[in-house]
Amino acid sequence: AADKIRLIPQDFFAELCEQIIQHLNHKILGVNTAELCQRIQTSGVEINIGDLAKIANILSFLFSTAARNNLSTEELVTTLGSAGSTLPKHAVQVIRHVWNEQGKAIAVSQDARTMATVGQFVDMKWKLGVAMSSDTCRSLKYPYVTVTLTVADPSGQVTDKSFEMTIPQFKNFFRQFKEMASVLETV
DSSP: OHHHHHHSOHHHHHHHHHHHHHHHTTSSSOBOHHHHHHHHHHTTOOOOHHHHHHHHHHHHHHHHHHHHTTOOHHHHHHHHHHTTOOOOHHHHHHHHHHHHHHGGGOOOOHHHHHHHHHOEEEEEEEEEEEEOOOSSOSOOOEEEEEEEEEEEOTTOBEEEEEEEEEHHHHHHHHHHHHHHHHHHHHO
């Protein structure tokens, strides 16, 4: 990961760190690594989304662990140095600056830690469609519902998950949502 971090210009690395801190502070729903990766690539740096997502996961783990252990800025930097870290100097400087400015605000309640290990629901979209025909079947007339869930994983990376359901499956899905809503109203 250190080799990939060396490739990222300091301003983009700082933006990534700040977004991760904001995510851990529950100020934003997640880090849009796809958009950031595209901007880094446009600047002429060869990095792929998978590598950037790994770096985001590492930084998220670093900041949340530092918050959980209530580390000062100097303790964090010393820990990074003593762990045999091969992080480039500019990355350590950015981590020091971001942690010094915003790190203390990370709320690390037990509930937040539990939620962070699961991920967070961001949005849901659905559409109704009808399959009219296919290569093997002339007349399907088969209705279906396509659902796209937008989820922020524990590191804050936002991803879309899509699936299709038959009408009976969708009715069951809808019934379960109604049950959840009625239970939430009693809380």
